[in-house]
Amino acid sequence: MPAVRGRLTSKVIRIFVTGGRFDKQYNELAGMLTFEDTHVPEMLRLGRSRVEVSITTLMMIDSLEMSGEDRGLVVERCRGADERRILVTHGTDTMIETARALAEALPTIGEKTIVLTGAMVPYAFGSSDGLFNLGSALSFVQVLPAGVYVAMNGRCFEWNRVRKNGATGIFDEIP
Amino acid sequence: MPAVRGRLTSKVIRIFVTGGRFDKQYNELAGMLTFEDTHVPEMLRLGRSRVEVSITTLMMIDSLEMSGEDRGLVVERCRGADERRILVTHGTDTMIETARALAEALPTIGEKTIVLTGAMVPYAFGSSDGLFNLGSALSFVQVLPAGVYVAMNGRCFEWNRVRKNGATGIFDEIP
Amino acid sequence: MPAVRGRLTSKVIRIFVTGGRFDKQYNELAGMLTFEDTHVPEMLRLGRSRVEVSITTLMMIDSLEMSGEDRGLVVERCRGADERRILVTHGTDTMIETARALAEALPTIGEKTIVLTGAMVPYAFGSSDGLFNLGSALSFVQVLPAGVYVAMNGRCFEWNRVRKNGATGIFDEIP
């Protein structure tokens, strides 16, 4: 962890958007849930965030639809990023799989802090956890040492010490 | 900072509520802004937070109304708390003054991580930064070493290295 | 139309709920749109409505799923209702078909004012027209003479003088 001096010395934080419920929205003509542009910039404005970020949308899909190739792209982009601290928004269903892929590639990715987060209810809906999770993950990524983490439900876990409880949707520590 | 093992080993986080815009709401009969019960439990539910917390409302006032006595109460309660990690919700106007009072009392308070946060727009209103700030502060408090901090705008500052910009309402590092 | 004396002399307004987007919501465990209880009572509370109403959920389905039998149930219940003024919440896709069924049965239904309304975006989502439409339809039903109407987009139409524009989702008068 960087020494805490004044403001936590975090240069630009990279944000890679991959979709998931976090960014799903309702298309009123089709009458279905779809993806359009990411809401992350709008959410950061709402939070009056002044963290310097660079946002890139890699894809906008359900994590259940993610292929090995898609995960490979996330790994590749994390490797190629200049930033040392990276936040990845991701569907909750296979978030841990992508975390694993990143952890396995960490030797080639380098000394980077990568935090994955998502939402149980799309930000576009009234009762979303999205804004809370974004504030949470953006904070963890600024202070944690290099490694791959999952941040959900206000908590943060090393990638290999967490699983998603299928019945409740909650992310818990593997005992 | 505690070693990162699995889930960040944070036992119960103490939350002291003091009011500020964070918790202001609109009283429709009076036609004015007032304080009622804190919204923090509701916000944690919305965020699907699973962090163990113990919430205590110390007072519900504008931080401009805070007296030395009020700040003394905050210090006293932080000193008496069993928890080592404490989040204080506070009005933004004099948040740094209370942070100073806490820092000065730190030798008697003990090895505790105390993070203060607030909101520019009340949570009860449509465009609030409250939920984002709560997620942010709750995360910083779980990982930072002992000390007194101010968490606003997605960033975290040591108490004596930050000031509130009166014109913009943003919290910036003192150069 | 009843003579306007003081308050429009409308006794209890019957509200029959049939579902449609009006009441759809997001099920976070399934990750899909589903129906649970109707939101109409909650919406009337939000609107501080003091109109006396009696709310009955007849079914909770997409209007595309409505069978002749389902529409028959709506007709039958409108016939059997004691109230002379009835509001029916309904999916927009086949709202006019149900309106037609009601109009055709009107001789046996009696001198009743029946207004159908719905929403393009579910009330449970942030950008819903539901609350506006409910206020609108609840007002039209209190003052219009006996007949069957469709109330959408702030306007009210006789059932046989309106069609839904498939491209825009707007309800327009048949020229």
Add this chain to the structure above:
Amino acid sequence: MPAVRGRLTSKVIRIFVTGGRFDKQYNELAGMLTFEDTHVPEMLRLGRSRVEVSITTLMMIDSLEMSGEDRGLVVERCRGADERRILVTHGTDTMIETARALAEALPTIGEKTIVLTGAMVPYAFGSSDGLFNLGSALSFVQVLPAGVYVAMNGRCFEWNRVRKNGATGIFDEIP
């Protein structure tokens, strides 16, 4: 009331905005409630309203601050309007006084349907009745015969048959 033919034959509806809680909002730098631009256009968009309207802001004040001169302006503008159907958004505290001024001037105003409405909670806040009231009043104004009315709580009253209950904020018929 105009004969109901197809769509209610309502040409352009004039909307005069005078302020009141309907349009109040939170100024985050000042930390107080203030008036900025009216939210009516935004609310009509949210409701997917297709009613043709012409919106004019006459003033943006608390109705408790309204002077005889202010009310005179409302009367004058209603008199000068080409439209026969007029909606006036107004603070609830003295809405009935303005309604009285309009009714007294009705002989010189002409055969016009004027409906006043407001909100108990500002539209800008989470729990507002504003959108419901707007949908309601916009509907009443399209169908009622010439006269001056107050539309609140989903109901509509002739101006001299209603009073505001100070304790509950509800508008009730004068028995």
